[in-house]
Amino acid sequence: MNRGKIVMPISKLREHPYADVLCYPKFTLEELERRIFELKNLGITAIEFAGEKSISTVRVLGKGYVGVVVIAHAKRGKVALKIRRTDAGRKGMQHEAEMLKKANTLGIGPPLLGVTRNFLLMKFIEGKLLPEWLNSLKGDKKIVKTRISFVLRTLLIQCWQMDKAGLDHGELSHAPKHIIVDIEDIPYIVDFETASVNRRPSNLTSLCQYLFISSSVTEKIFKNLGKVDRGVVIKALRDYKKCFSKENFEKVLWACRLGDKKGLDKVT
Numbered sequence: 001m002n003r004g005k006i007v008m009p010i011s012k013l014r015e016h017p018y019a020d021v022l023c024y025p026k027f028t029l030e031e032l033e034r035r036i037f038e039l040k041n042l043g044i045t046a047i048e049f050a051g052e053k054s055i056s057t058v059r060v061l062g063k064g065y066v067g068v069v070v071i072a073h074a075k076r077g078k079v080a081l082k083i084r085r086t087d088a089g090r091k092g093m094q095h096e097a098e099m100l101k102k103a104n105t106l107g108i109g110p111p112l113l114g115v116t117r118n119f120l121l122m123k124f125i126e127g128k129l130l131p132e133w134l135n136s137l138k139g140d141k142k143i144v145k146t147r148i149s150f151v152l153r154t155l156l157i158q159c160w161q162m163d164k165a166g167l168d169h170g171e172l173s174h175a176p177k178h179i180i181v182d183i184e185d186i187p188y189i190v191d192f193e194t195a196s197v198n199r200r201p202s203n204l205t206s207l208c209q210y211l212f213i214s215s216s217v218t219e220k221i222f223k224n225l226g227k228v229d230r231g232v233v234i235k236a237l238r239d240y241k242k243c244f245s246k247e248n249f250e251k252v253l254w255a256c257r258l259g260d261k262k263g264l265d266k267v268t
């Protein structure tokens with residue numbers, strides 16, 4: 001296994017195992033040629049194989065049910081490229097691009113940079129997934145607490161904004177792979193594949209469930225921020241679900257120990 005990064009220009013992507021990443025999990029020559037053509041149209045000059053996950057013997061940023069995410073080189077620099085899996089349930093990346101674009105209008109998610117049938121191009125978020133980020137925090141307890149509070153409060157505000165805008169992410173109740181915290185402690189919600197504007201949003205409820213009710217990160221959060229009263233959080237969310245008002249949202253924030261005396265003036 002090569003743990004370093006490998007940069008492959010487009011012209012070399014016909015070689016294995018790189019070609020297998022472009023056409024994962026089922027490789028065919030026709031599909032590879034179609035995809036290389038699309039990459040050229042997107043202005044991609046090379047693909048960088050690096051990251052925590054792997055396919056065959058090469059490293060990638062991430063791997064899910066719909067896509068494989070790698071770093072790509074474009075004129076503007078390094079970008080993130082989501083490659084549609086050959087066995088993905090979706091016919092193309094258009095739906096995800098539309099949902100991400102809608103999130104972007106709210107200042108949420110990695111900015112969308114381009115889309116074709118098999119690829120989605122977006123800003124590369126250099127950072128760690130939320131559980132890893134939480135585990136990486138060391139040093140002064142007060143600083144750690146402030147950093148966690150800032151990131152979680154920002155995330156809850158993002159969920160409220162999406163709820164109000166009618167955009168449901170759809171996968172925030174098991175969020176471990178869908179929140180990246182960048183090197184400046186800015187959290188990004190990723191993967192709008194299952195997002196929809198046609199159902200009642202439950203972003204905040206889902207995320208609070210994940211963060212404060214029951215998951216592998218709950219204990220870690222309680223250890224740093226103090227334990228929340230689950231009953232109070234559930235009650236606040238129940239009221240919030242009826243109306244996504246600022247007052248109801250602030251009650252959720254306070255229940256999660258993320259309230260702020262200054263309130264939400266800058267947000268609304």
Ligand SMILES: Nc1ncnc2c1ncn2[C@@H]1O[C@H](COP(=O)(O)OP(=O)(O)O)[C@@H](O)[C@H]1O
Binds near residue numbers: 064123126
């Ligand atoms: N813009 C990005 N920058 C950096 N890493 C990303 C980016 N988007 C996704 N990833 C990584 O790739 C993984 C898979 O992406 P995701 O969109 O969830 O694919 P899938 O739809 O297949 O689940 C994520 O969990 C994350 O680790």
Ligand SMILES: [Mg+2]
Binds near residue numbers: 064065178191
């Ligand atoms: Mg995913």
